[in-house]
Every structure is written in structure tokens, then in C-alpha cells.
Amino acid sequence: GLVIDEDAKTVYLSDPEMSLDVGSVGKGYAVEMVCRAAEARGLTSALVSVGGNLRAIGTKPGGKPWTAGVENPWGDDPAYIQAVELADGDSLVISGDYQRYFVVDGKRYHHLIDPDTLWPAAYFNSVTVLCPDSGMADCLTTGLFCMPLEEGQKLVESLDGVEAMWCTPDQQAVASSGWESHTRK
Numbered sequence: 370g371l372v373i374d375e376d377a378k379t380v381y382l383s384d385p386e387m388s389l390d391v392g393s394v395g396k397g398y399a400v401e402m403v404c405r406a407a408e409a410r411g412l413t414s415a416l417v418s419v420g421g422n423l424r425a426i427g428t429k430p431g432g433k434p435w436t437a438g439v440e441n442p443w444g445d446d447p448a449y450i451q452a453v454e455l456a457d458g459d460s461l462v463i464s465g466d467y468q469r470y471f472v473v474d475g476k477r478y479h480h481l482i483d484p485d486t487l488w489p490a491a492y493f494n495s496v497t498v499l500c501p502d503s504g505m506a507d508c509l510t511t512g513l514f515c516m517p518l519e520e521g522q523k524l525v526e527s528l529d530g531v532e533a534m535w536c537t538p539d540q541q542a543v544a545s546s547g548w549e550s551h552t553r554k
Contacts, residue, residue, distance in 0.1 A: 404503070
């Protein structure tokens, strides 16, 4: 199994046939750590964008919040379906079936795999998560993408400071209860 030694800060895989892939959360965690380090060194205003992971530091010059767009997963018109305002420390992470995929015999297969079926998850076209930690947001978008809407809504509503928006294959955008308070009017 997986052996974690917190004192030595090491991870060991005791089974030689086992591998560990942190691709679904590594980027969000890295963005969060970089932003915290930059803030500790005095950075007070920035919007960090790393391929679908956004993290706000402070506000825009002039004091207005940073604004991020939720990309339209169903096509190019309009390019964005929602504008979200990010407060200091907010992270916005989007996972979508249109970001990394390949096509075989006219069928698109994306990179977000449902652990129950071992096939690309079929619940959503995209899931967007807003929360105060980029690593947590990255974990949540991947997990929420692979679970039914009702189950995901229940999870999001149980977490303080976390909001989400799900874009379904029938072109519906479904948001958590506090999502609208973060959108640009």
C-alpha cells in the first residue's frame, strides 16, 4: 500500500506494481503553494492562472475584485456563460470534458474517468468550483465530475465556503445555493 512518513516527509509504495498519479490534484495544490509563498513575500495583487486553475491574491489595482469567466462547454457562442468575482484568496477551478480528449470513430473520450465504471464520466460537460483553496477546488472538481448531481450538491452544501456550478449534457447550468452571490450582476 501507500506508506506516508510525515516526519521524514516521504511517501513510499510498498507494492512494486502500484503507482500514484496526482495529476487530478497536483496543479491545484501547486498553485495554492505558489500563491501562499508569493503572499508571504509581499505580493498583494495578482490573478494567477494555470490551465483552468485561477487563484486571486488581493484585488485588482483600484480595489475591485478579480473577475473570471466560466467557459461555455457546449460551444463557442457565447464564449463564457458566467462571470464570477473572486475575493482575496478565492480559487476558481474548472474541469471539463472539452479540455483534454481524443476521438475514436466519431466519439469523444475525455480524461476524467469514473472510478466505478472505468470509463469517462458521463454526468457533466463541466464542473466549476469556487473555494478558498486551489488544491481543494481541484480535488472537488474532479470528484464532483464523477458523481451524480444530487450527490455532488449534497457534498458542496455540506462544505463551508465552497460553491459549484455543474453544466449538464442537456445544456443546463445548475448552481449551488450560494453561487449567485459570487457572480457579476
